[in-house]
Amino acid sequence: MKIAVFAGDGIGPEVTREAVRVLEALDLPGLVLFEGDVGGIAYKRHGHPLPAETLEIARSCDAILFGAVGDPDCDNLERHLRPEQAILGLRKELGLFANLRPAKVFAGLEDASALRPEVASKIDLLIVRELNGDVYFGEKGIRILPDGRRQGWDMMSYAEDEVRRIAHVGFRAAMGRGKKLCSVDKANVLETSQVWRDVMIEVAKDYPEVELSHMYVDNAAMQLVRNPGQFDVVVTGNLFGDILSDQASMCVGSIGLLASASLSDGKMGLYEPIHGSAPDIAGKGLANPMATILSAAMLLRHSLGLEAQAARIEAAVAKTLADGIRGGDLGGSHGTAAIGDAVLERL
Numbered sequence: 338m339k340i341a342v343f344a345g346d347g348i349g350p351e352v353t354r355e356a357v358r359v360l361e362a363l364d365l366p367g368l369v370l371f372e373g374d375v376g377g378i379a380y381k382r383h384g385h386p387l388p389a390e391t392l393e394i395a396r397s398c399d400a401i402l403f404g405a406v407g408d409p410d411c412d413n414l415e416r417h418l419r420p421e422q423a424i425l426g427l428r429k430e431l432g433l434f435a436n437l438r439p440a441k442v443f444a445g446l447e448d449a450s451a452l453r454p455e456v457a458s459k460i461d462l463l464i465v466r467e468l469n470g471d472v473y474f475g476e477k478g479i480r481i482l483p484d485g486r487r488q489g490w491d492m493m494s495y496a497e498d499e500v501r502r503i504a505h506v507g508f509r510a511a512m513g514r515g516k517k518l519c520s521v522d523k524a525n526v527l528e529t530s531q532v533w534r535d536v537m538i539e540v541a542k543d544y545p546e547v548e549l550s551h552m553y554v555d556n557a558a559m560q561l562v563r564n565p566g567q568f569d570v571v572v573t574g575n576l577f578g579d580i581l582s583d584q585a586s587m588c589v590g591s592i593g594l595l596a597s598a599s600l601s602d603g604k605m606g607l608y609e610p611i612h613g614s615a616p617d618i619a620g621k622g623l624a625n626p627m628a629t630i631l632s633a634a635m636l637l638r639h640s641l642g643l644e645a646q647a648a649r650i651e652a653a654v655a656k657t658l659a660d661g662i663r664g665g666d667l668g669g670s671h672g673t674a675a676i677g678d679a680v681l682e683r684l
């Protein structure tokens with residue numbers, strides 16, 4: 338079992354360290370970890386945010402545990418050299434098109450949600466976000482118009498096959514849960530979304546047990562706050578899924594709690610918290626490592642088939658929270674390492 342560990346920038350190394358401690362504590366036979374540089378640190382050391390040697394490590398491993406990338410010092414670099422290209426490059430190069438972002442309120446944490454406890458307590462949803470297409474990967478540029486104005490442009494598109502494969506992921510996920518799938522789009526305005534919706538309806542024929550609904554993204558943002566308990570599985574495109582998952586994180590209490598799995602057709606997957614490098618708290622030992630620890634659990638489940646060990650980590654995190662151990666993001670005073678210690682004690 339080879340796992341690549343790409344910690345990245347800002348709080349990335351801080352939160353990844355705790356997740357690695359948890360993985361090591363499980364004493365998994367044959368587990369070997371390989372570290373690699375990504376993001377701003379990789380640019381500073383190798384001149385590129387996703388160096389060839391890092392990509393090689395990724396390809397030679399069964400799964401990747403990823404921290405976060407992003408460095409304000411790099412925000413003025415040419416786009417292809419910016420830290421964020423590391424995560425976008427890995428997603429594309431490894432064909433990681435299906436991003437699972439579960440959001441569930443932990444027992445005892447209802448009061449930490451930005452929503453009323455009785456609304457928050459009903460949240461148990463899964464966002465299935467397409468990760469290889471959309472406006473993220475279309476042609477883009479900045480041009481000078483004939484009248485001298487600067488114009489930025491980004492091409493948004495989805496081809497039928499790109500939608501079809503994520504639709505199947507969404508329907509299969511719904512089959513394993515509450516059999517409800519809500520497809521979120523903007524078909525009242527965008528042709529990209531019209532194709533998206535048409536394909537969702539077509540694929541639904543293969544899953545007669547799943548109740549498919551459609552929602553415009555602006556309404557979905559509102560419904561996620563009004564009544565998040567109505568959602569089981571949400572399937573959506575790359576951009577809408579990015580935004581709605583950050584929103585869902587505050588509905589359950591903190592962005593420091595939401596894990597993710599980015600999956601391909603095979604067993605290879607990349608696992609990362611949904612948050613970024615948090616430059617505002619980096620280096621202070623304040624970051625909540627739970628999202629990364631829970632991402633490690635998803636890694637064990639989805640790429641290595643170690644369900645019991647994944648559940649063990651999740652139970653330890655739930656117990657830690659139930660015991661009132663919280664980081665500053667949840668109104669508590671525990672730092673990154675103290676939270677890591679607390680999870681390890683409960684493993």
Ligand SMILES: NC(=O)c1ccc[n+]([C@@H]2O[C@H](COP(=O)([O-])OP(=O)(O)OC[C@H]3O[C@@H](n4cnc5c(N)ncnc54)[C@H](O)[C@@H]3O)[C@@H](O)[C@H]2O)c1
Nearest residue numbers: 405406407408424593611612613614615617618624625666
């Ligand atoms: N996958 C990734 O690597 C990823 C994801 C999102 C953003 N980014 C990058 O991260 C950088 C910062 O972006 P941003 O500020 O918009 O988003 P962010 O997620 O890094 O931070 C947003 C806010 O949430 C807080 N926060 C985030 N994670 C936390 C944690 N684990 N514990 C406690 N508080 C936490 C931060 O302190 C900040 O106030 C940018 O360069 C961005 O491009 C990278």
Ligand SMILES: CC(C)[C@H](C(=O)O)[C@@H](O)C(=O)O
Nearest residue numbers: 406421424425579611612613
């Ligand atoms: C850093 C950025 C490219 C990334 C995204 O937009 O996908 C991040 O926000 C995420 O949610 O993983």
Ligand SMILES: [Mg+2]
Nearest residue numbers: 579580583611
């Ligand atoms: Mg995001």
